Amino acid sequence: MLRFEEALEGWRSSRLSQSEAALLLGVCERTFRRQIARYESEGFDGLIDKRLSQVSHRRAPVDEVVRIVELYRGDYKGWNVKHFHSWYQREHGGERSYTWVKKTLQERGVVARAKGRGKHRKRRERAPLSGMLVHQDASTHQWVPDQYWDLVVTMDDATGEHLSMFFCDQEGTASSLHGIGQTIARHGLFCALYTDRGSHYFHTPEAGGPVDRQRLTQVGRALAQLGIEHIAAYSPEARGRSERAFGTHQERLPKELTKLGITDMADANQYLQQYYLPRHNQEFTVAAAQSGSGFVPYIGTALPDILCEQFERTVGNDNCVSFEGLSLQIPPDELRYHYVKRRVRVHRYVDGTLAVFYGPRCLARYDEHGAWFEPLRQRAA
Numbered sequence: 414m415l416r417f418e419e420a421l422e423g424w425r426s427s428r429l430s431q432s433e434a435a436l437l438l439g440v441c442e443r444t445f446r447r448q449i450a451r452y453e454s455e456g457f458d459g460l461i462d463k464r465l466s467q468v469s470h471r472r473a474p475v476d477e478v479v480r481i482v483e484l485y486r487g488d489y490k491g492w493n494v495k496h497f498h499s500w501y502q503r504e505h506g507g508e509r510s511y512t513w514v515k516k517t518l519q520e521r522g523v524v525a526r527a528k529g530r531g532k533h534r535k536r537r538e539r540a541p542l543s544g545m546l547v548h549q550d551a552s553t554h555q556w557v558p559d560q561y562w563d564l565v566v567t568m569d570d571a572t573g574e575h576l577s578m579f580f581c582d583q584e585g586t587a588s589s590l591h592g593i594g595q596t597i598a599r600h601g602l603f604c605a606l607y608t609d610r611g612s613h614y615f616h617t618p619e620a621g622g623p624v625d626r627q628r629l630t631q632v633g634r635a636l637a638q639l640g641i642e643h644i645a646a647y648s649p650e651a652r653g654r655s656e657r658a659f660g661t662h663q664e665r666l667p668k669e670l671t672k673l674g675i676t677d678m679a680d681a682n683q684y685l686q687q688y689y690l691p692r693h694n695q696e697f698t699v700a701a702a703q704s705g706s707g708f709v710p711y712i713g714t715a716l717p718d719i720l721c722e723q724f725e726r727t728v729g730n731d732n733c734v735s736f737e738g739l740s741l742q743i744p745p746d747e748l749r750y751h752y753v754k755r756r757v758r759v760h761r762y763v764d765g766t767l768a769v770f771y772g773p774r775c776l777a778r779y780d781e782h783g784a785w786f787e788p789l790r791q792r793a794a
Contacts, residue, residue, distance in 0.1 A: 417460060421449065473509070473517075481507070481514065482521050488672070494524055496665045499696060537653075539571050544603045544707030546570035546644075549592055550652060551584035552659040556667055557676045564662060567592040568655065570607070571701040575658075576600060578690050580678050586613045586631045590720040591763040593635070597716065601708035605642040609652060615645055631722045638719050661697075718768075722761040728752040734759060734769055739783035741769055743776050752776070 420437045423429035429437070435445040448460055484505065489497045494515040501507040501514065509517075518524040540546040551565045563584040567577040577595035581588045589608075596603065608614045614632055615624035624645045629637060636643045646652050669689065675681050726734045732751050734741040736759050743752055752771060760768040765781035777785045 417448065417452070420445070421452070473513070478517055478521075481509070481517060482523055485518060485523055489668075490523075492668055493664055494518060496668070499692075503692075539702065540707075541571065541702040542705060542707040543569050543571045543574070543701045544600065544709075546605050546607055547576065547596065547603045548607045548652070548655045549589060550609065550655040550659070551588070552663065553584075554663050554667075556580065557670050557681065560676070562678060562681075563588070564659070564666075565589070565592050566655070566658065566662075567596050568658060570654065571707075572698050573654070573658070574694050574698045575690055578685055579682050580685070582678075584611075584613075586722055587763045589613055589632050590635060590722075593632075594716065594720045594763065597639075597711050597720075601706075601710045602639060603641060604707055605644055606636060607644045607646060607652075610645050610647070614643070634723070635720050658697075661693075717762055718760055718770075721763065724759045724761070726757055726759055728755050728757055736767070736783075739767075739779075741767065741777070741779055741783055742785060743769060744785060746776065 416438060420429065420434040423437075424431060424434040431442050431445060435442045438445060438448075440448075452460060481501070484501070485492070485497055489500065492500075495511065497518075498507075498511045498514045501509075507514075515524070519526055547567060547569055549565070549567045551563045553561055553563050556562050556564065562580045562582065564578070564580055565584055565588045566575055568575045576599065577592040579588075579591070579595075593606070610617055610624055613630060616628045616630060617624050633643055666689065670676075670681060670684070673684065675684055724736065726736060728734055728743065728751075730753055732743050732753060734743065734757060741759070746752075755771060757776070758770040760770060762768070767779040767781070767783070769776045769779075779785045
């Protein structure tokens with residue numbers, strides 16, 4: 414007010430021009446003339462910004478604010494705002510933006526404000542085309558009360574789409590092959606697989622050293638047989654995209670499973686496939702830098718006979734194969750009297766069942782306890 418009086422007095426006494434008086438107040442000449450008119454008609458009250466005393470017509474009603482705060486406190490307490498907002502829109506018909514919901518919950522003190530971000534680091538560029546690079550990793554977490562499971566995720570680097578996702582007791586060769594098999598069955602063959610250096614992925618002669626590219630694991634052998642390049646990550650930062658995805662899953666999945674009362678692994682896997690995975694992909698998948706696809710259809714037979722564990726054995730004098738405490742009896746064969754002393758190959762599939770192959774011929778299939786089914790005569794890949 415004192416500054417305005419000073420500018421007005423200077424203009425009236427001709428010491429200041431209108432432009433100089435306006436510059437003194439930090440406004441344009443037109444605004445200065447309007448202020449003079451309001452001052453002469455209303456006094457200092459005319460200089461007060463009327464917007465400061467008006468309520469925005471876009472402001473949410475009080476009952477709507479109370480309702481969303483009580484909704485969060487009731488069924489969604491502890492959920493992060495992004496997760497809550499997606500359910501608020503989908504399950505409760507909410508129309509407010511994520512920013513409005515976050516600001517409202519923070520102002521009411523039910524959600525803490527996040528700390529400032531640290532130093533900016535440039536992320537590795539995504540692959541330009543889907544199917545060019547696929548990540549696979551697992552996370553051990555208490556997904557349901559008092560139970561620790563492993564969540565195995567296979568995701569596309571270009572889009573972030575989760576191609577395969579399931580719970581298991583412990584990650585290993587079988588879970589890795591299962592995730593690869595689901596991906597190929599649903600999308601086709603991909604160019605390269607990016608994983609950590611776990612013992613089921615690579616043999617590492619020295620801790621922290623390079624992997625042995627000559628001595629392949631079961632996963633490495635299967636990828637080589639399919640023509641898929643296997644890339645090893647040498648630092649946790651190299652798997653940052655997978656780690657961030659697991660952070661989202663660890664934040665959301667336990668709350669959703671608890672809300673639905675799911676504690677059994679089979680039910681949890683069913684929920685993943687039918688509800689969580691499609692919703693996650695819809696919310697988080699981004700468009701690839703280039704159109705098209707790097708996936709190619711798998712043309713061949715017996716994919717399970719590639720994506721399995723394979724072991725060389727010698728047939729005993731009783732026409733049986735010894736395998737991890739089991740005795741696999743080879744049934745009568747019209748082509749040979751016996752297979753004694755012959756080198757055969759035992760396949761263990763991801764579901765635990767077994768098969769014995771002599772070259773490309775399957776001699777018999779067995780359940781996980783070694784009891785054989787009706788012998789099959791088929792060619793292996």
